[in-house]
Amino acid sequence: MSDQGLEQGDAVAARLREELARRRMSRQALADMARISLSTLEKALSGSRPFTLATIVRIEEVLGAPLRPTGPPAGGRDLAPESMGAYSRAAVHWIEQDYVTLRASFGTPGAVIAYRTRIAWDEKAGHLGFAESDRADGAFAQSGHVSMPNLSGHIYLATNESGQHRLIILGRPTRDGHMFGLLTTLQVGAGSQLVPVACPVAFVPQAQLAGLAMGVTGMGDPMFDACKAILDRALQDDFCRWRQ
Structure with a gap:
């Protein structure tokens, strides 16, 4: 035995x-x-x-009582809950890594914001989670869970803090491992007012942008053109759409 x-x-x-x-x-x-x-x-x-x-x-x-273990194995749970897509750990292992997240700057017109996002399996919770780091506005760094339902074929990074939500919807990765989509969040407006805001977003495997300094990247910076070209693909290649 x-x-x-x-x-x-x-x-x-x-x-x-x-x-x-x-x-x-x-x-x-x-x-x-x-x-x-x-x-x-x-x-x-x-x-x-x-x-x-x-x-x-x-x-x-x-x-009238079970003798065999009925809970998850000691090593952790390997199947996400149905509310997140019921994906298995083995099936989503490919997404676990560190990414450079690119999005438009809300404060500097034309500039690109870059920060890191790690996607990894949460052993205790039994599903994928994400956490942001190296943000210029570190106090607003997000973390939460990852949903991957088969029905839509998209990836959802959701933050829920006391009922306040932030959501990123990404398409499946391209051949070079890039993922594109939309970010919806809240931006500081006049005074202490928070205003809903949305923008295209790109996730790039960290190794592909190893020389990029995290923070605001503007015209004249060595890697600005490369970052802008990647981010522009979100709309140009129909990974997401604006509607008014």
Whole structure:
């Protein structure tokens, strides 16, 4: 038997001993009700013979309680919830990496904002998450979950902070690994007023823009033309559309 099988057998035995003690039930009584021999039960509890699936099922029916683990494995959950697209970890491994995020500057006309976004599996939560860093306005860095439903074929990066939402919708990556779409968020307006704002956005694998300084990139900067050309593809290649 494999190490994993032995561990599961030990867990079942420990759970069964606990149930017997809690119910003050004898092993003989359990064996009789489950229609198994006392010898079979004793050997399984001592670890000298593994529990068969049929034996476990019979005992569970008698006790009315599960003996086998029903939750996620100790290593974490590998299937995202249905509300995020029910994707498996193995199926979305390709998206896990660091990206340079490019979008239009809200404060400097014509300039491009660059910052980092990491997309990675959240072991505890059991789904993809994202986190932004190296933003010029670090206080507004976002983090949240990633939805990837098969129905639309798009990728959704959503932030929800006390009911306040920010959303990025991206298309599937191109051959060079770029992802394009739209960002919707809130911009500081007059005084303390927040105004809804949207703009095209591009995600580029970090290694492809290794020499780019994060922050505001404007005309005259060495990599401005390259960043602007990438960002312009969002509309030019119909990854997203403006409508008025």
